[in-house]
Amino acid sequence: MKNFNRPGRLATFVAVFLCTVVSAMAQQLGLGQRTTSAPVEDAVSYANPKELVIADIVVTGNQFLDPNSMISMSGLKIGDKIKVPGEAITGAIKKLMDQKILEDVEVLYRKIEGDQIWLELHIKEQSRLFKVTYDGIRKGEQESLNDKIKLPKGRIISNTMIKNTQLAVKRFFMDKGFLNVKVRIAQITDSTRGNATLKIFVSKGPKVKIRQIVFNGRTEIYEQKLRNKMKGTKQMRFGRLFTPSKFIPKKYDEDKEKVIELYNKNGFRDATIVSDSIIQNPDGKTIDLVMNIEEGPRYYIRNITWEGNYLRSTDVLNKVFGLKKGDIYNPEEIQKRLEANPGQDVSSLYMDDGYLYYNCRPVEKSIEGDSIDIEMRIFEGKQATINKIILNGNTKTSDHVVMRELFTLPGQKFSKTEIINTQRQLSQLGYFDAEKIGIQPIPHPEDGTVDIEYTVEEKPSDQIELSGGWGGFIGFVGTLGLVFNNFSTKNITNLKAWKPLPSGDGQKLAVRFQASGRQFQTYSISFTEPWLGGKKPVTFGINLSRTVYRTVDYSNFYTRSNSSALNFLGSYKNTGVTVSLGKRLKIPDRYFVLSSALSYQRYRMDSLDLFGIGYPNGVSNNLTLNLTLSRNTIDNPQFPRGGSSFSLSSTFTPPYSAITGQTSFSNNENRYKWVEYHKWMFDASWFQTVAGKLVLSTRAHLGFLGRYNKNLSISPFERFVLGGSGLAGYGMFALAQDIIGLRGYADRALVPIYNRLSTTDASQTTGATNTGVASSLGGVAYSKYVMELRYPLSLNPSATIFGLVFAEAGNNWGTDAPQKKYKDFNPFDLKRSAGVGARIFMPAFGLIGIDWAYGFDPLPGQTKRSGPQFHFTIGQQLR
Numbered sequence: 001m002k003n004f005n006r007p008g009r010l011a012t013f014v015a016v017f018l019c020t021v022v023s024a025m026a027q028q029l030g031l032g033q034r035t036t037s038a039p040v041e042d043a044v045s046y047a048n049p050k051e052l053v054i055a056d057i058v059v060t061g062n063q064f065l066d067p068n069s070m071i072s073m074s075g076l077k078i079g080d081k082i083k084v085p086g087e088a089i090t091g092a093i094k095k096l097m098d099q100k101i102l103e104d105v106e107v108l109y110r111k112i113e114g115d116q117i118w119l120e121l122h123i124k125e126q127s128r129l130f131k132v133t134y135d136g137i138r139k140g141e142q143e144s145l146n147d148k149i150k151l152p153k154g155r156i157i158s159n160t161m162i163k164n165t166q167l168a169v170k171r172f173f174m175d176k177g178f179l180n181v182k183v184r185i186a187q188i189t190d191s192t193r194g195n196a197t198l199k200i201f202v203s204k205g206p207k208v209k210i211r212q213i214v215f216n217g218r219t220e221i222y223e224q225k226l227r228n229k230m231k232g233t234k235q236m237r238f239g240r241l242f243t244p245s246k247f248i249p250k251k252y253d254e255d256k257e258k259v260i261e262l263y264n265k266n267g268f269r270d271a272t273i274v275s276d277s278i279i280q281n282p283d284g285k286t287i288d289l290v291m292n293i294e295e296g297p298r299y300y301i302r303n304i305t306w307e308g309n310y311l312r313s314t315d316v317l318n319k320v321f322g323l324k325k326g327d328i329y330n331p332e333e334i335q336k337r338l339e340a341n342p343g344q345d346v347s348s349l350y351m352d353d354g355y356l357y358y359n360c361r362p363v364e365k366s367i368e369g370d371s372i373d374i375e376m377r378i379f380e381g382k383q384a385t386i387n388k389i390i391l392n393g394n395t396k397t398s399d400h401v402v403m404r405e406l407f408t409l410p411g412q413k414f415s416k417t418e419i420i421n422t423q424r425q426l427s428q429l430g431y432f433d434a435e436k437i438g439i440q441p442i443p444h445p446e447d448g449t450v451d452i453e454y455t456v457e458e459k460p461s462d463q464i465e466l467s468g469g470w471g472g473f474i475g476f477v478g479t480l481g482l483v484f485n486n487f488s489t490k491n492i493t494n495l496k497a498w499k500p501l502p503s504g505d506g507q508k509l510a511v512r513f514q515a516s517g518r519q520f521q522t523y524s525i526s527f528t529e530p531w532l533g534g535k536k537p538v539t540f541g542i543n544l545s546r547t548v549y550r551t552v553d554y555s556n557f558y559t560r561s562n563s564s565a566l567n568f569l570g571s572y573k574n575t576g577v578t579v580s581l582g583k584r585l586k587i588p589d590r591y592f593v594l595s596s597a598l599s600y601q602r603y604r605m606d607s608l609d610l611f612g613i614g615y616p617n618g619v620s621n622n623l624t625l626n627l628t629l630s631r632n633t634i635d636n637p638q639f640p641r642g643g644s645s646f647s648l649s650s651t652f653t654p655p656y657s658a659i660t661g662q663t664s665f666s667n668n669e670n671r672y673k674w675v676e677y678h679k680w681m682f683d684a685s686w687f688q689t690v691a692g693k694l695v696l697s698t699r700a701h702l703g704f705l706g707r708y709n710k711n712l713s714i715s716p717f718e719r720f721v722l723g724g725s726g727l728a729g730y731g732m733f734a735l736a737q738d739i740i741g742l743r744g745y746a747d748r749a750l751v752p753i754y755n756r757l758s759t760t761d762a763s764q765t766t767g768a769t770n771t772g773v774a775s776s777l778g779g780v781a782y783s784k785y786v787m788e789l790r791y792p793l794s795l796n797p798s799a800t801i802f803g804l805v806f807a808e809a810g811n812n813w814g815t816d817a818p819q820k821k822y823k824d825f826n827p828f829d830l831k832r833s834a835g836v837g838a839r840i841f842m843p844a845f846g847l848i849g850i851d852w853a854y855g856f857d858p859l860p861g862q863t864k865r866s867g868p869q870f871h872f873t874i875g876q877q878l879r
Contacts, residue, residue, distance in 0.1 A: 049083050055116040061123045063194040065101070070121055073099060084109075084117060092121075101126055101156050127189050127196035129155045136202040145200075148172055157187060157196055169200060177246025179208035179287070209245045210235045211286040217274075217293040221266060229262045230255035231692075233289070247278075247287055256291070263295065267328040269372075270296030299329040302371035308378040312349055317376070320346050329372050334362055338376075343417045350380060354413030356443055356450055357381030384414045387449035390442075393456040397431050397486060401506040402456070404531060405429065407590075414441070414450050422454075424635050424643075429506070431486055432456040433797040434636045459797040461485040462503075463846045465512070465874070481512040483846075487527075506530055519568075522547040532581075539582035539595065547574040551608055570608030570616065574736070576601040580626075591633050597626040603717070603736065610736065611716040611777050618669035622717060626651045638800045638841045639792055640687040641695050651679040651718075657709040677715040680704045683879060690789075699786040701810075701879045703738065706780075719778030722750035722812045722831075725851075725871040726879065737778050740879050742810045744833025744855030745866045752779045752814030752824070753860045777814065781825050784810030784879065800841040806851075807834040832856045833866070849873040 057076055059067035071077075074092035082088035089107050096105045103124045110118040132151055134142045149168045155161070166183050173181040182203040189196040213235045215226055227235070232251030234244070256273055263271030272294050279288040302325055306314050318324075321337050338360050339347040350358035359379045366373040388410055394402055405425045407418040419439055427434035438455035465481030484501055487509040491502035501509075508528040515521040526543040553567035582595030601622040609616040627650050633643040656674045657663060665671035682702040690696045707714050717736055726741025742750060786808040794801040809830035835853030842848070851873070855866025 049085055050115075051081055052084050052112065052115055052117040054078050054080050054082060054119055055113075056110075056118045057121065058110070058119075059121045059123065061125070063125055064128070065123070065125060070096065070123060074121060076119065076121075082117075096121070096123070100158055100160070103127075125194060127157045127187070128194060129153055129157055130190070130193075130195040130197050133197060133199045134202065135199060137204065145169060145172060151198070157198070162187070162198070165198070165200070169202065173202070173204055175248050175250065177207040177209065177244070177248065178204045179247055179249075180205040180284070206285045208247050209286050210247050210289060211281060212236075212288050214288065214290045215293055216290060217295060220268065220295055220298065221263065226259055226262065229258045231258070235289075236286070247289075252289070259291070259293075261332070263293075265330050265332055267298040267300065267330065268295050269299050269329060269331075270294075272296075297370050299367075299370050299372050301325060301327045301329050301374060302368075303373040304376065305365070305373070306376045306378060308380065309376075311355075311380055316349070317346060320344070320349060321376075331362075334374070338362070342420045348417055351414065351416035352418070354383035354385065354415070355381055356384035356414045356441065357445070382445075382448055384443060384448055384450040386410050386412050386414060386452060387444065388451050390451055390453040391456075392453065394432075394458065396458045396504055397429075397456075397506070398488075398504040400534070401429075401431075401486075401504065402426065402454070404534075404537075406454075408452055419452070424633070426454070426456065427636050428632075428634070430637055431458060431461050431506075433459045434638070435795055435797070457797075465846070478516070479512070479514045482510070484509045489529075519550050519552060520548070537584040539580070541578075541580040541582075541597075543576075543578040543580075545574070545576045548572070571604075571606045572608050572610055573604040573606075574601060582628075589631075591631045593628075593630050593632070595626075595628045595630070597624075597628075599624045599626065613668065613716055613777065615668040615672060615716075618672065620672045620675055620717065622653065622675040624651050624653050634685075634687065638797075638847075639695075639790070639795060639802055640697070641689045641693075642687055644687065645683075645685040647681070647683045649679075649681040649683075651677075651681075653677055655708040657712060663709060663711045672716070675715050675717045676708060676712070677718060678706045678708065679718055680706070693792050695790045695792075697786075697788040697790055699784075699788075701740070701782075701784040701786075703740075703782050704780065714780050716777055719780060719814070720782040720812050721748045721778045722782060722784070722810055723748050724869070725873045740782055740784060740810070740812075741871075741873075742784060742831065742833065743806070743808060743835060743837075743851050743853035743871050744869055745831060745859065746869065749859050749866075750810075750812050750831060751777070751860065752812060779812035779814040781814075782810065782812045783827055783830070784808065785830075798842065801838070803836070803838050805834075805836050806853075807832070809833070830857075831859075831866075837871075846874065 054076060055078065057071050057074075057078060059070045062070065073095055075095050076082070076088065076092050080088070092107055093105050096102055103126045105124075106122040108120040108122055110120050112118075129151055130153065132146070132149075134145070137145075149165055151161075151165065162185050166185050170181055170183045173183075182205070184201040186199045186201065187196050188199060210233065213227065213230070213233070215223055218226065232248060233255040236245045256276065260271055260273065274292045274294050276292065277290045279290060281287060301323060304318065304321070304323065304325070306317050309317060323334065323337060337345055339345055342348060343352070346360060347358060357379070358381055361377045363375045363377055364372055365375040386408055389403065389406065389408065391399055391402055405422070407422045407425065408415065412418075419441075423437050423439060426432060426437050433456075436455075436457040438453075440453040440455070442451040442453060444450060462485055463481075463483040465479055465483075484503065485508050486503045486505070487507040488497065488502040488505035489507060490505055491497035494502065497503070507530070508526075510524075510526045512524045513522075522545070524543065524545040526541065528539065528541040530537065530539050532538040532540040548571065550568040550571040553569050576599065578597055578599040580595060580597035582593055584590060585592040585594055599622075601624075603610075603620040603622065605616060605618055605620075607616055628647060629649075630645070630647040632645045634640045634645055635642045653674075653676050656676050680703065682700075684700045686698050688696050703720055705714055705719060718738060720738050720740055722740045722742045723745040724741060724747030725743070726739055739748065786806065788804045788806040790802050790804045792800070792802045809832040811826075811830050813824045813826070833853045833855045835851055837849060837851030837853075839847060839849045849872070851871045852868065853871065854868050857866065858864055859866060
């Protein structure tokens with residue numbers, strides 16, 4: 001036994017006992033003792049709480065957090081009188097823990113003297129994130145997850161953050177079809193640095209696919225229609241490529257709503273999915289979806305009445321509304337006819353006449369059996385006049401360029417249709433992102449006016465073409481092209497506006513150079529002013545061009561010394577200038593444009609029979625007047641989803657033969673000194689959204705080349721050549737011929753067969769040798785028809801991408817004798833093709849395309865099908 005009678009040991013025992021008791025009492029009170037260097041003069045207990053004044057507060061245990069901020073957040077202040085123990089202490093702990101940045105908090109006292117207490121806030125900070133690592137997934141999946149969960153280094157790690165991260169990772173893989181994914185997160189703490197690593201363990205398991213979808217209770221709507229409506233939830237079947245059958249919970253919930261929407265559209269107003277089940281199959285890789293549907297009765301419209309209509313009669317409203325007694329009750333169609341078809345709905349009757357505050361609310365007034373009475377409750381309101389236009393976002397384009405394109409002007413009555421037309425017009429300018437043009441009417445009921453705010457977002461509109469390629473026998477050909485679509489001549493002298501060129505006034509400047517040494521060179525420069533004079537939409541344009549092509553003597557091409565110059569056998573030179581004027585018309589409507597162009601082309605052949613008609617030397621002059629009537633309502637020039645474009649063009653040269661009376665010539669040099677013809681072109685395009693983002697595009701193109709004098713053959717210039725991508729190609733003379741694309745056939749391969757030359761033609765085309773073979777002369781008539789289905793992959797203005805499938809057909813007909821005229825023309829004799837392709841529009845490079853096409857018919861003079869062909873295109877193809 002220990003002897004406690006000794007004074008030293010007894011004193012030691014008493015001291016230890018007192019410290020133990022005080023410590024236990026302090027813990028019971030929510031207080032701790034960090035130092036016992038100062039004596040404790042008073043006992044502190046719940047039974048005997050004391051009011052003490054805080055003499056000092058210190059913070060310990062902190063690594064990153066500011067101690068003054070901790071004291072402030074605790075609510076404790078030096079000089080405060082608090083009860084110990086009491087609510088002030090427990091409240092301070094709660095306030096600090098509520099900040100979600102601490103793992104633990106202790107409120108301790110360092111000493112108590114008299115009525116003063118020295119407090120210590122001892123905190124333990126939550127660990128901060130050092131890095132995130134993964135286990136069980138690929139590197140690419142790790143990068144995708146990092147982009148999705150976005151956990152920055154240094155972020156405080158909390159239980160909530162860990163839980164949310166776990167859910168985000170799980171949702172990420174469930175959206176990819178891994179329904180049974182398991183996610184576990186381990187926190188590896190480095191106590192010396194106060195940070196931690198989160199290690200995320202992922203067990204994906206097999207991808208779960210939908211074996212079948214069962215619709216119990218379905219009787220009135222075909223099962224396939226319901227399946228088609230579920231765009232993101234598809235059951236397994238052979239050949240399913242573009243819409244995989246993986247199960248994604250979020251898309252499944254969306255598709256259930258679409259199923260009910262389909263029932264509602266077909267009159268089943270009360271249809272509902274009573275319950276649904278996800279049944280896991282024994283293989284662990286597939287599930288069955290079972291939906292229990294209660295369809296209810298199909299409802300029909302019985303009576304339609306209108307209330308509150310004073311400005312428009314009931315008969316007029318019923319005529320525009322279009323639905324009548326006996327039609328299936330479809331809330332979506334009702335709403336569409338009321339306000340979702342600008343220019344043709346009921347709201348347009350009012351809002352196009354200034355009645356901005358118009359509102360119509362359809363109410364189910366009575367339901368009896370399968371019949372519903374609908375009451376249209378109209379509030380017509382007062383007319384609103386446009387007060388001012390607010391324009392935001394045009395950081396590059398001048399205000400006046402945008403304002404002159406608006407159809408809503410101050411002082412006019414408010415018009416819903418004109419606002420939509422303005423949106424289409426702004427998108428056609430090509431300077432702004434068509435997907436982000438915002439329109440916000442700001443009404444002022446107190447004075448009957450409205451402000452209209454247009455918000456646009458500039459996009460790059462200038463283009464550069466820098467390329468090189470092998471031009472066959474021409475050799476390497478380099479190309480440099482620059483197009484400035486928003487040029488400004490007014491700011492040419494303003495050096496501050498050169499960024500890199502002056503811009504903002506909506507003018508267009510294009511420069512293009514293409515060359516292969518001295519053998520092939522072409523230059524062009526053009527300028528367009530869309531508002532000549534700045535007051536009316538009168539377009540002025542001018543174009544200058546020059547092309548030189550020389551044929552090379554290849555007899556000593558490979559044996560000559562490197563320093564020897566090439567020996568040229570012949571050459572072709574073309575110099576041209578075109579001046580044009582165009583004007584927007586008001587009749588029949590504002591979408592019509594009438595334009596005219598005066599053009600002069602000078603062709604010079606030196607020892608080069610360009611068309612193979614015995615005309616190797618001479619100068620030909622081509623003076624033409626072109627008249628074009630066009631109409632364009634396309635909504636977006638990069639990826640149209642609606643609208644149409646029509647163009648009828650006629651080109652005339654002076655009728656020299658009628659003026660001079662001369663029909664026979666001693667040689668072709670005199671015969672073609674002044675080119676004589678008239679030319680007619682028709683182009684039509686139509687775009688329509690068929691489902692979702694899928695767009696149908698149909699086009700038709702026709703062309704005829706004629707003569708004034710029946711005793712003369714049709715001009716060899718400006719004929720039609722079909723086939724391939726529609727690009728002229730290196731060394732091909734697009735200025736002398738019209739190059740028409742036809743996918744599935746080689747470039748420029750579809751030309752007529754000339755079986756013989758008449759006596760009259762022989763006298764005019766001495767030296768012609770084409771008999772029974774395709775000629776480079778080209779045709780005098782052509783037709784082409786195209787149908788495409790387009791689907792956008794990206795509508796980002798920096799890179800608009802869409803895929804397409806197409807079918808097209810066309811042909812080219814010619815005549816080599818005056819008496820034949822257009823005898824060979826047969827609109828049903830077409831060369832057919834079909835294929836797939838893709839287009840990408842980048843502001844810097846324009847439209848670039850690649851197509852694979854299969855030609856189903858043989859070329860002229862051949863018996864074998866054209867077969868598969870790849871085609872590459874640059875620029876927007878008109879035909």
